Amino acid sequence: MILKKIKEPAIAIRSAAPTMIDVATRAGVSTMTVSRALRDGASIAEATRTRIMKAVEDLGYVLDQSAGSLSSKRTGFVAALIPSINNSNFADTARGLSDSLAGSGLQLLLGYTDYSVEKEERLIESMLRRRPEAIVVTGGSHTPRGRKLLAQAGIPVIETWDLPKSPIRHVVGFSNAEASAKLVRYLHGKGYRKIAFIGGTTNRDTRGADRRAGYEHAVAALGLKDSRVISFGTPPISMKQGGEAIARLIEQWPEVEAAICVSDLSAFGALVECQRRKWAVPKRIAIAGFGDFEISSCSYPSITTVGVHCYDIGNSAGELLLRAIEGERAGRSVPAETIITEYAVIPREST
Amino acid sequence: MILKKIKEPAIAIRSAAPTMIDVATRAGVSTMTVSRALRDGASIAEATRTRIMKAVEDLGYVLDQSAGSLSSKRTGFVAALIPSINNSNFADTARGLSDSLAGSGLQLLLGYTDYSVEKEERLIESMLRRRPEAIVVTGGSHTPRGRKLLAQAGIPVIETWDLPKSPIRHVVGFSNAEASAKLVRYLHGKGYRKIAFIGGTTNRDTRGADRRAGYEHAVAALGLKDSRVISFGTPPISMKQGGEAIARLIEQWPEVEAAICVSDLSAFGALVECQRRKWAVPKRIAIAGFGDFEISSCSYPSITTVGVHCYDIGNSAGELLLRAIEGERAGRSVPAETIITEYAVIPREST
DNA sequence: CTGTTAGCGCATTCAC
DNA sequence: GTGAATGCGCTAACAG
Numbered sequence: 001m002i003l004k005k006i007k008e009p010a011i012a013i014r015s016a017a018p019t020m021i022d023v024a025t026r027a028g029v030s031t032m033t034v035s036r037a038l039r040d041g042a043s044i045a046e047a048t049r050t051r052i053m054k055a056v057e058d059l060g061y062v063l064d065q066s067a068g069s070l071s072s073k074r075t076g077f078v079a080a081l082i083p084s085i086n087n088s089n090f091a092d093t094a095r096g097l098s099d100s101l102a103g104s105g106l107q108l109l110l111g112y113t114d115y116s117v118e119k120e121e122r123l124i125e126s127m128l129r130r131r132p133e134a135i136v137v138t139g140g141s142h143t144p145r146g147r148k149l150l151a152q153a154g155i156p157v158i159e160t161w162d163l164p165k166s167p168i169r170h171v172v173g174f175s176n177a178e179a180s181a182k183l184v185r186y187l188h189g190k191g192y193r194k195i196a197f198i199g200g201t202t203n204r205d206t207r208g209a210d211r212r213a214g215y216e217h218a219v220a221a222l223g224l225k226d227s228r229v230i231s232f233g234t235p236p237i238s239m240k241q242g243g244e245a246i247a248r249l250i251e252q253w254p255e256v257e258a259a260i261c262v263s264d265l266s267a268f269g270a271l272v273e274c275q276r277r278k279w280a281v282p283k284r285i286a287i288a289g290f291g292d293f294e295i296s297s298c299s300y301p302s303i304t305t306v307g308v309h310c311y312d313i314g315n316s317a318g319e320l321l322l323r324a325i326e327g328e329r330a331g332r333s334v335p336a337e338t339i340i341t342e343y344a345v346i347p348r349e350s351t
Numbered sequence: 352m353i354l355k356k357i358k359e360p361a362i363a364i365r366s367a368a369p370t371m372i373d374v375a376t377r378a379g380v381s382t383m384t385v386s387r388a389l390r391d392g393a394s395i396a397e398a399t400r401t402r403i404m405k406a407v408e409d410l411g412y413v414l415d416q417s418a419g420s421l422s423s424k425r426t427g428f429v430a431a432l433i434p435s436i437n438n439s440n441f442a443d444t445a446r447g448l449s450d451s452l453a454g455s456g457l458q459l460l461l462g463y464t465d466y467s468v469e470k471e472e473r474l475i476e477s478m479l480r481r482r483p484e485a486i487v488v489t490g491g492s493h494t495p496r497g498r499k500l501l502a503q504a505g506i507p508v509i510e511t512w513d514l515p516k517s518p519i520r521h522v523v524g525f526s527n528a529e530a531s532a533k534l535v536r537y538l539h540g541k542g543y544r545k546i547a548f549i550g551g552t553t554n555r556d557t558r559g560a561d562r563r564a565g566y567e568h569a570v571a572a573l574g575l576k577d578s579r580v581i582s583f584g585t586p587p588i589s590m591k592q593g594g595e596a597i598a599r600l601i602e603q604w605p606e607v608e609a610a611i612c613v614s615d616l617s618a619f620g621a622l623v624e625c626q627r628r629k630w631a632v633p634k635r636i637a638i639a640g641f642g643d644f645e646i647s648s649c650s651y652p653s654i655t656t657v658g659v660h661c662y663d664i665g666n667s668a669g670e671l672l673l674r675a676i677e678g679e680r681a682g683r684s685v686p687a688e689t690i691i692t693e694y695a696v697i698p699r700e701s702t
Numbered sequence: 703c704t705g706t707t708a709g710c711g712c713a714t715t716c717a718c
Numbered sequence: 719g720t721g722a723a724t725g726c727g728c729t730a731a732c733a734g
Contacts, residue, residue: 108461380721423712
């Protein structure tokens with residue numbers, strides 16, 4: 001893995017970083033004036049400000065925000081927990097969140113739970129130690145202690161990507177079960193009757209589990225007698241696993257006409273496996289995914305999926321959170337809000 | 352005249368979060384003892400500790416780390432800047448970094464530059480305000496001020512994903528130009544002579560620019576007279592753009608035999624476009640990518656690429672940074688280190 | 703527009 | 719094993 005290491009001699013250790021006092025002394029003002037000059041919006045004589053900025057420049061001074069936030073009781077942090085940083089859906093949500101925070105002076109503290117509520121609990125605690133001004137979590141499933149920590153944190157809490165039965169406070173999400181059911185009904189409308197579901201073995205990915213539940217519910221509601229569920233591995237689900245799963249599926253239920261995969265990544269893996277085995281898609285078997293990843297629009301054939309507006313989930317959460325923070329600051333009581341984001345079946349070539 | 356502020360009794364309804372004083376009072380000890388109990392390794396009577404923990408539990412107390420770090424001068428932050436959170440290569444690096452930090456008590460402060468050195472400069476400054484104990488950046492290109500900020504920060508600086516000519520301090524990376532050249536030589540060895548390069552129009556993505564430079568250098572060195580470069584769009588490069596680019600390539604230089612794409616994502620887009628247009632890959636045209644994304648091993652045909660150990664870059668950076676932090680704490684002078692990570696051409700079906 | 707005073711909540715340092 | 723005094727670097731609140 002590591003090819004070679006090159007070491008160079010060390011240089012002298014530098015002296016302690018300059019503080020605001022150093023800047024104030026050099027500019028011949030008080031620290032308070034420096035503090036004002038460094039924020040925008042404060043009324044400062046232009047000459048004073050230039051003098052201060054010069055001192056800042058000369059000394060290479062950088063404001064210490066941890067000290068500032070101790071005093072102002074505003075850390076400028078917003079915490080967000082997502083299951084995985086390597087999943088482009090959640091990465092999009094993080095981007096949407098980050099974008100809506102840009103300009104507010106709030107910085108995102110990102111953590112990933114690896115689809116584990118235990119790891120989430122630990123992360124919640126370590127995040128709260130940083131005194132974030134709001135916290136965004138993925139999903140509505142938490143450990144009892146995690147839930148308690150969130151509820152007692154005294155900051156806006158937003159659960160995303162789901163519609164929890166008893167939300168902690170705010171929610172930005174959609175029903176994964178309903179979205180999945182909608183996909184089943186779409187396939188049914190296209191004439192497919194023997195529809196299977198491919199997902200993970202565990203319920204660690206609660207959204208995946210909800211999608212499976214939605215599938216089973218819809219299949220039953222449509223009077224399609226048998227539900228066919230193939231389970232494979234633990235999240236994060238990979239393309240490769242999707243390929244293995246579809247092979248197992250066809251082996252187990254050769255009559256199957258369509259397969260819904262828990263995400264586009266596994267759908268793509270399934271699609272490619274079909275191509276390798278010369279099973280025509282959608283003729284021999286139709287394939288649908290979930291999430292509208294870039295790959296499902298780019299593959300050949302392109303993959304039918306459910307578009308879930310990942311970016312918007314993050315973006316709306318960010319805006320909601322800004323409103324909530326501002327409201328609490330102004331002493332207003334902020335009502336709990338649930339924002340239901342849109343989703344839509346996107347028909348493509350694979351079905 | 353003296354204004355007297357009367358403090359409300361502790362029994363008052365307090366919406367404010369409990370502090371260590373509250374815990375200490377409740378447990379009948381001093382704050383110092385609480386502080387010790389909350390860290391591991393301190394010598395505390397077991398009975399005292401249990402009493403304190405009970406008080407913590409009862410009050411729902413959570414340590415305030417921003418206050419702690421002001422006093423201890425250790426924030427527990429490590430800053431990392433990556434170009435994009437939506438690129439699985441950089442997400443892998445972030446994961447590697449985060450994993451190597453787990454257990455050290457250090458928390459990752461992630462920022463993404465959107466491939467812009469100007470945005471990077473702003474991020475460097477806002478990160479430094481948080482007084483991270485080390486900072487990891489992607490690449491060796493920075494604005495002059497960004498570079499100066501990094502150099503003067505007084506903390507370990509690690510540049511990754513590249514081998515800068517004059518590094519700021521530590522480096523964990525590889526030569527993108529050489530890796531790209533190696534891919535050219537591999538294709539040459541397979542008999543290809545008319546080799547093209549597909550990349551972005553700008554030099555914003557400096558790693559992409561290096562790969563193009565490496566391509567041109569290798570093509571010249573091998574005596575392949577013409578270099579064929581197709582440029583499209585700005586980073587982040589998408590699959591779709593790869594598809595458009597290959598169409599333009601074939602139109603412009605119909606004789607072309609092989610195309611190297613700046614990343615696997617554009618390579619995949621190119622591959623799919625060829626399939627749509629019934630251009631056999633690799634028969635009509637061979638395609639190679641860069642980065643060994645999951646998709647290049649999963650697609651059909653699978654895509655020849657350069658594997659670059661993204662996770663290891665982050666992981667090694669994390670370990671290096673832990674050594675450096677520990678060294679500086681111990682007063683040792685830490686020599687500048689350059690860790691060159693491996694890369695390898697991974698031959699697959701597309702060439 | 704600028705300065706003074708008084709903490710923010712914790713950990714360091716030294717006592718005991 | 720525990721406590722008291724002190725200050726980290728900054729900003730709120732007020733005075734001028």
